[in-house]
Amino acid sequence: MIAHLRGRLLAKSPNQAIVECGGVGYDVAISVTTFSALKSEGAEVELFINTQVREDAIALFGFAEMEEKRLFEKLITVSGIGPKLGITVLSGIAAPLLVAAIKGSDHATLQKIPGIGKKTAERVVVELKDKLEDMISAPSADPGFHAGPAGDDVLSALANLGYQKAAAQRAIQTAIEQEPALRTEFEKLFRAAMGAMR
Numbered sequence: 001m002i003a004h005l006r007g008r009l010l011a012k013s014p015n016q017a018i019v020e021c022g023g024v025g026y027d028v029a030i031s032v033t034t035f036s037a038l039k040s041e042g043a044e045v046e047l048f049i050n051t052q053v054r055e056d057a058i059a060l061f062g063f064a065e066m067e068e069k070r071l072f073e074k075l076i077t078v079s080g081i082g083p084k085l086g087i088t089v090l091s092g093i094a095a096p097l098l099v100a101a102i103k104g105s106d107h108a109t110l111q112k113i114p115g116i117g118k119k120t121a122e123r124v125v126v127e128l129k130d131k132l133e134d135m136i137s138a139p140s141a142d143p144g145f146h147a148g149p150a151g152d153d154v155l156s157a158l159a160n161l162g163y164q165k166a167a168a169q170r171a172i173q174t175a176i177e178q179e180p181a182l183r184t185e186f187e188k189l190f191r192a193a194m195g196a197m198r
Helices: 032-037 066-075 083-092 095-103 107-111 118-131 148-160 165-178 180-184 186-197
Strands: 004-013 016-021 024-030 044-053 058-063
Touching: 004 024, 016 044, 024 044, 024 083, 032 083, 044 066, 058 066, 058 083, 066 083, 066 095, 066 118, 083 095, 095 107, 095 118, 095 148, 107 118, 148 165, 148 180, 148 186, 165 180, 165 186, 180 186
Parallel strands: 024 058
Antiparallel strands: 004 016, 004 044, 016 024, 044 058
């Protein structure tokens, strides 16, 4: 089984990466989160790989972070969620927010993810709620914290980097006050918030 790839990134799109290792190009299905984390084409990249073997194909699913791979592997144990839907789920919501939604039995958030209906959301919570204790979830925001989806994702990312929640919230709000357009741009808001933290 292929568990890890390191090589030159030949091409990438929001759901696919082609990585050349030793003269062989591997076609890897990826999430939007991993796509955002990948360097530019031609650069050396590393991906953690989950290999799925079927009668008619071998499919590779790649992740920039081991945590995302572990969450994917838990997701595909749920009845009704195959590897393709698992990647779609991880493209529709950041991993820490997904973990928080499952732990908190937040069916409404889960149903906003493409491909997840009411029954599947309920199954995900029932089957995974007690299996995610060791996974990092997004901190719940204070009621006064309104920074939109990008702000919530940035708060989660800063918390995962070890910053205190209150300080991270202040930095995000400062960045948005200075430039309101950042509210919808995760990467720019993340950089601006990091700058405000220093």
